[in-house]
Amino acid sequence: MEPIKQHRGLVYPLDRSNVDTDQIIPKQFLKRIERQGFGQFLFYNWRFNEDGTLREDFSLNDPKYDGASVLVGGENFGCGSSREHAPWAIQDYGFKVVIAPSFADIFYNNCFKNGILPIQLPKPVVDQLMEKATKEKYEVKVDLEKQIIDDGDLEVSFDIQSYHKEMLLNGWDEIAVTLTYEDKIDQYEKQNKGVKTLGIS
């Protein structure tokens, strides 16, 4: 996974709450067996008409957001299905940072596995970013090490669990990290802790 330390990019505001993963990537695109190439399907039903032409009423189709890499969303962003195709699509489209007042748990977790930095900020702050990005071409600098978002005028700090932070900064392969604890897992299995259960075979 590619590490993230700092990122500077254009902000795209998506002023809707409860954006679910069915909207982020509709089910007809979940049949592929690869991890790549999902960006073209991001927000598909919002971006495209039935006949495949662009919908003018959807803001991401506005050329002023071309090349945006910071997505600012509403409450409960990424709710619904656990499909990791959602962060895959967001990342493949070119977004590196997603900012929202609240995230759904599974989506939030999935972001860290894919080099996307999800940032939770108080709603009034998110509203401020949203307003700026709606008005004009708006860029921010995100510094993960210092945990700061800076637009040259406004400077906001954000919280992140140290484990998640380290994972993104180092671009860790989490499985490789966990396998260094393999002896602990062996030990746990030997102790047969917990309720007695039968294995499948």
Add this chain to the structure above:
Amino acid sequence: MSHPKTIVEKIWDQHVVHEEEGKPNLLYIDLHLIHEVTSPQAFEGLRMAGRKVRRPDRTYATMDHNVPTIHRNIIKDEVSKKQMETLKTNCEEFGVRLADINHPDQGIVHVIGPELGLTQPGKTIVCGDSHTSTHGAFGALAFGIGTSEVEHVLATQSLWQAPPKTLQVNVDGVLGTGVTAKDLILAIIGKYGVRFGTGHVIEYTGEAVRNLSMEERMTVCNMSIEAGARAGLISPDATTIDYMRGKRYVPEGKDFDEAAEQWLALASDEGAEYDQTLTIHADEIEPQVTWGTNPSQCVPVGGRVPDPDSIEEDRDGIERAIEYMGLEANQSIESIPVEHVFIGSCTNSRLSDLRKAAEIVRGGRVHEGVRALVVPGSKSVKDAAEAEGLDTIFLTAGFEWRDAGCSMCLAMNDDIVPPGERCASTSNRNFEGRQGNGARTHLVSPEMAAAAALEGHFVDVRKYASTVGG
């Protein structure tokens, strides 16, 4: 004596493999369920890194999302077909047991887990599917994960997890006649919204919850994720133990008695503390119908579509939902016509769901212009329903009787609601486009769906007073 504990604390403590400052806990996973949509990239990841599945004996796969529910072996969609073939190849290569499309144990992953007794109280259970919360009905800690975590569990049988906060939803009183577990969970989400459970595990308690059968409990826990909670569970009791007895992967004889004793001891202790408690009164709940594009947008069947002008919060969202749904503010729910009826999904496709729907349907006729589907949750539910003649009741009334799968809940196979058309559905999500691009979904109980099929519009199922059970 140590402090009184919730079931969540007890299960957690039993599963911590490793803890250290500044890190989440490394949590052991007892059971990993797999399906074709969220696993191919995980197996591919293992292959590329030269890793194996640590515990194939704790891993079980099936095919459910893509499978056709009619003409079983003709899969026209090449991409779907490839996804299913990939699961088969992966399971063979990595030694994972698979109930494939023609296997007698095939079904929706959250229906077959409990049916086979793979799902047991006190287990940690994961699956690359958000409705894994269903298994919490047994007092298991069960939650959905992404594909990277699927790969992580395949390789290590564990996950890094921070201890969750606990949220008690206490349902006192008794549900009225014709009011179901589905209405209960919809009413809870309707009252508290789609994110009150975020960051929490919900434990459902109270008289009305105790009175639910295991299949009804699964309906409630299934939709915990629609409240934002990755997991929702119910402490084991006599109802749980009775259900477990005799299931294929459950111990027998003296071993069963021992297990049962341990399972009952998992129940939250008297006086255990939760981070938050919410209360709802069962006797105030009526049959629910969703009108909007998330599950909290629901009202009693006698109610009306809300008027955005009279609402302060999220007015734009409500206006957009009403527009997408092709409804009008203040329109009565009973006046909404339906063109499709879907009885199925991991929420409501078990034998008792089909029995209750059949009681409404018996002797009736599907309304003209309505297409109505019954999709049993598993092959074994289908066989059991046929053994007692439920298929005949549905078929005689003009319903289609299909093979098991996720089907029209998310329309990944050919069971699709066309754009602009309306469906009364027993599934769990009424998101935009969920049942097909432009499709309009109204979530209801199986009884309410059956009644809508007969009448061609929503109707208070309690008017079928002689057939609805208490």
